[in-house]
Amino acid sequence: MQPIWMYYTTVNEKSQSSSREESLRSIQRELTAFARRARSRAAELHPELSLVAFSMLDLMTERGGCRGADLAAYFMLDKSTVSRQVGALEKLGYLVRETDPEDHRGQILRPSPTGLEAMRVAYERRRAAFFDRLADWDDADIAQFAAYLERYNSAF
């Protein structure tokens, strides 16, 4: 049986099948497959903290505080969407804002102790469903996989 991609690939392109070509196709397919299920998996894992909200808190933590514009750029979201997500997180007491002393247009966003605790809970609940899938990977493979994903995403 022919590979799936051939069903909708023109004849001329079929001659170009190098291993690089096939790997690229595979990356696209696998990344797309991930995207398909990301939403529902996230909803299962931490209903009280949406995937986007969790990731925003995570980035703030990682960077030791960041601005709304940073979140918008990183996740490719409109600044208005970020503004509302941040507002919701603040209302929940999960983050605190502070006007950037260096630039009064912006705010520095940081998770609050409550937010860190909520992240910790979400993190624990993810373990079973997400981390267990990587349980049989060795440390070097996990590190390399993470490095590839970072490299891929850093191209933005």
Added chain:
Amino acid sequence: MQPIWMYYTTVNEKSQSSSREESLRSIQRELTAFARRARSRAAELHPELSLVAFSMLDLMTERGGCRGADLAAYFMLDKSTVSRQVGALEKLGYLVRETDPEDHRGQILRPSPTGLEAMRVAYERRRAAFFDRLADWDDADIAQFAAYLERYNSAF
């Protein structure tokens, strides 16, 4: 300074490998970022065919026709959501429905020639975006990255 992940990890877990923990968290965050960008990029590249709709047509193609219930199970979506997506695709002329002769409750869904062509176009445009992004990667890294993604997704 302690690693970031320790801020919301309990004391007992700190005995585990911190580099492994950090890599796992990085994978989560990068995959999340990817999922967000995939939607936005797909919407840019082919407004007529959302990522979910494209993937549904793709699954129908791969399976040589499938039912709405299959789509719901595969993508972890509610059947009402599938029903509306399928309705929209039919209205666009991208798929045809046929009552299952074996079970008159269900329908067999197949992409139409128009749908296949739309998929081919969307596929090519998205593939081009991937090619640009990975242009400066060498073949070995691309192959390894693809292998990791396949391994990760194969757990489904």
Added chain:
DNA sequence: GGAACCAAGTTGGTAAATGCAACTATCAGG
């Protein structure tokens, strides 16, 4: 200094995607 312009964030309006619940139609067992 001031004008013109750019950047960060907020808010109003709107559209799309989704889940839940209620409903119809169909099937399978007893």
Added chain:
DNA sequence: CCTGATAGTTGCATTTACCAACTTGGTTCC
């Protein structure tokens, strides 16, 4: 026949997103 399960549709509410207009603060250039 009933009963219960399954496939699909539709009404309703919610979430999430984008765009555009606006406010405020910074930057450049004269």
